[in-house]
Amino acid sequence: MGLREKKADRTRRLLIDVAVELFFEYGFDQVTMEQIAEQAEIGTSTLYRYFPSKDLLLLAPLDLEGGLAGPLRDRPADEPIDLALGNAILEAARSYDSPERSTYILRIRDLIDHAPGPRARLWDTLAQESELLAEVIAERVGSPEVSAELRMTASLAMMVLGQAADAWRAGNQEASAVEYTHDALAMLASGAAIMPRVD
Amino acid sequence: MGLREKKADRTRRLLIDVAVELFFEYGFDQVTMEQIAEQAEIGTSTLYRYFPSKDLLLLAPLDLEGGLAGPLRDRPADEPIDLALGNAILEAARSYDSPERSTYILRIRDLIDHAPGPRARLWDTLAQESELLAEVIAERVGSPEVSAELRMTASLAMMVLGQAADAWRAGNQEASAVEYTHDALAMLASGAAIMPRVD
DNA sequence: GTCCTATTTGGGAGTGGCTATGATTTGGGA
DNA sequence: TCCCAAATCATAGCCACTCCCAAATAGGAC
Numbered sequence: 001m002g003l004r005e006k007k008a009d010r011t012r013r014l015l016i017d018v019a020v021e022l023f024f025e026y027g028f029d030q031v032t033m034e035q036i037a038e039q040a041e042i043g044t045s046t047l048y049r050y051f052p053s054k055d056l057l058l059l060a061p062l063d064l065e066g067g068l069a070g071p072l073r074d075r076p077a078d079e080p081i082d083l084a085l086g087n088a089i090l091e092a093a094r095s096y097d098s099p100e101r102s103t104y105i106l107r108i109r110d111l112i113d114h115a116p117g118p119r120a121r122l123w124d125t126l127a128q129e130s131e132l133l134a135e136v137i138a139e140r141v142g143s144p145e146v147s148a149e150l151r152m153t154a155s156l157a158m159m160v161l162g163q164a165a166d167a168w169r170a171g172n173q174e175a176s177a178v179e180y181t182h183d184a185l186a187m188l189a190s191g192a193a194i195m196p197r198v199d
Numbered sequence: 200m201g202l203r204e205k206k207a208d209r210t211r212r213l214l215i216d217v218a219v220e221l222f223f224e225y226g227f228d229q230v231t232m233e234q235i236a237e238q239a240e241i242g243t244s245t246l247y248r249y250f251p252s253k254d255l256l257l258l259a260p261l262d263l264e265g266g267l268a269g270p271l272r273d274r275p276a277d278e279p280i281d282l283a284l285g286n287a288i289l290e291a292a293r294s295y296d297s298p299e300r301s302t303y304i305l306r307i308r309d310l311i312d313h314a315p316g317p318r319a320r321l322w323d324t325l326a327q328e329s330e331l332l333a334e335v336i337a338e339r340v341g342s343p344e345v346s347a348e349l350r351m352t353a354s355l356a357m358m359v360l361g362q363a364a365d366a367w368r369a370g371n372q373e374a375s376a377v378e379y380t381h382d383a384l385a386m387l388a389s390g391a392a393i394m395p396r397v398d
Numbered sequence: 399g400t401c402c403t404a405t406t407t408g409g410g411a412g413t414g415g416c417t418a419t420g421a422t423t424t425g426g427g428a
Numbered sequence: 429t430c431c432c433a434a435a436t437c438a439t440a441g442c443c444a445c446t447c448c449c450a451a452a453t454a455g456g457a458c
Contacts, residue, residue, distance in 0.1 A: 002426080003425080003426080004425075004426080004434080004435085007425095007435095008435090032413090032414060032415085033414080033415065033416085034414085042436080042437085043436060043437040043438070044437080044438090045417095045436075045438075045439095046435080046436055046437065048415095048416070048417085049435080053415080053416080054414095054415070054416090081393055082393050082394060082395060082396050083397070083398060085393065085395035085396075086395040086396045086397040087397065088395075089395055090397065116323070119323055120316075120319035120320050120323040121319050123319060123322030123323055123325075123326060124315070124318055124319040124322055126322075127322060137393075148362065148365075148382075148383070149386055149391050149392050149393075150392075150393075151362060151365070151366075152359075152362050152383065152386055152387070152392040153392045153393040153395075155358050155361075155362060156355075156358065156392060156394065156395065157395050159351070159354050159355070159358055160351075162354075163347065163350060163351050163354060166347075166350070167347045167350075182397065183347075184347070184351065185395060185396060185397050186397075187347070187348055187351055188351070188394060188395070188396075189394065189396050189397075192348050193348050193349075193351040193352045193355060194280055194281050194284065194336075194348075194349075195281060195352075195355065195387060195388065196281055196284035196285040196287075196288055196352075196355065196356050196359060196384060197281050197282060197284075197285045197384060197387075197388050198282070198285040198289065198384050198385075198388075199282060201455085202454080202455080203405080203406085203455080206454095207406090231442090231443065231444085232443080233443085241408085242407060242408040242409070243408080243409085244407075244408055244409070244410095244446095244447095245406080245407055245408065247444090247446085248406080248407080251445085252444080252445080253444065253445090
């Protein structure tokens with residue numbers, strides 16, 4: 001990694017920090033892109049080079065890219081796919097375990113929930129993640145194409161993680177995110193969640 | 200329903216028609232709100248009274264409100280909840296059955312897919328629908344509160360419908376939307392879709 | 399029919415997200 | 429040390445969206 005990339009990375013992180021700080025202080029809508037640029041001491045156009053939209057500036061700290069696909073890739077190759085998926089989901093939840101990180105994430109999710117733009121963008125990003133996950137699953141089970149079944153599997157996994165996160169947030173973090181995720185997985189396996197069916 | 204509401208309804212439909220026609224002709228980005236207002240012969244501010252955002256103008260024709268919650272409410276009260284849900288999902292899919300309506304919807308979904316704003320807004324709307332569905336389910340099973348299990352059930356149902364719609368679109372409508380939906384439900388019941396689990 | 403009033407409509411000004419362009423600077427390799 | 433490619437930045441401009449206030453309009457009271 002050359003010097004150029006290193007500097008770009010540092011600038012990127014700085015921009016996120018500055019932006020989030022301002023968002024926390026004044027609220028998402030009340031902060032303009034110009035203010036962020038000024039605070040970070042760069043030009044407004046440059047800010048847009050790093051983040052093509054204000055929404056992404058609020059989503060960036062969540063670090064969603066490969067959130068599930070990555071952990072799945074890291075599972076041992078001989079693990080059955082359903083277990084690998086379950087463990088990947090738990091692993092993804094583990095990244096919220098540290099207290100500082102989790103309060104940080106929660107504050108950001110709060111901002112996102114109250115701003116229609118970023119909130120909508122979040123779903124969109126997760127949908128892309130689901131597609132990526134489906135591809136990784138296909139690769140793992142040796143399927144040449146991403147079938148409807150695999151897409152549903154990926155979607156199911158994303159849903160479990162999302163529901164666990166919601167329950168964790170709603171429960172005021174009485175238990176850890178991992179425990180809520182464990183519960184959500186159990187819910188699916190035990191049939192506690194009703195499955196739609198036809199006769 | 201008074202005269203005032205009737206006129207408002209007519210205006211609303213007119214606006215959607217005019218907007219969609221322009222979107223089809225020139226593409227979502229290439230059409231300004233001013234053009235739509237002008238074409239519909241109303242003021243721009245008035246247009247914003249009817250549709251608070253351009254995105255919603257493209258989502259409106261999909262008529263998503265209560266898409267699943269409504270059909271579920273219409274199921275007989277003595278039907279077991281899982282069957283009621285499955286049938287509600289099929290019923291929702293049935294609204295795409297007529298050839299004219301389905302091609303119309305498909306063209307709109309195409310536009311949505313290529314415009315980041317409306318696409319993101321769509322997910323957000325579906326998330327709200329999921330929450331609404333969870334409430335209807337809770338009411339039906341006599342649960343005083345919307346539990347995590349019910350939320351997951353609702354989310355599951357929304358997912359099945361969404362996956363079915365995707366498969367239908369990807370399959371170039373060789374079969375009807377209802378058949379694809381039936382397949383998606385079967386996938387879930389038969390275990391063809393892999394379920395994440397832990398040991 | 400004719401006021402009267404609440405609601406709807408519409409215009410105009412302004413904000414801010416975002417894009418396009420082109421000039422200037424900067425940093426890394428030869 | 430020079431050169432070229434990439435990064436930075438200012439400027440101008442578009443358009444979605446908001447605010448505010450004046451004008452029109454429709455429905456009810458008499």
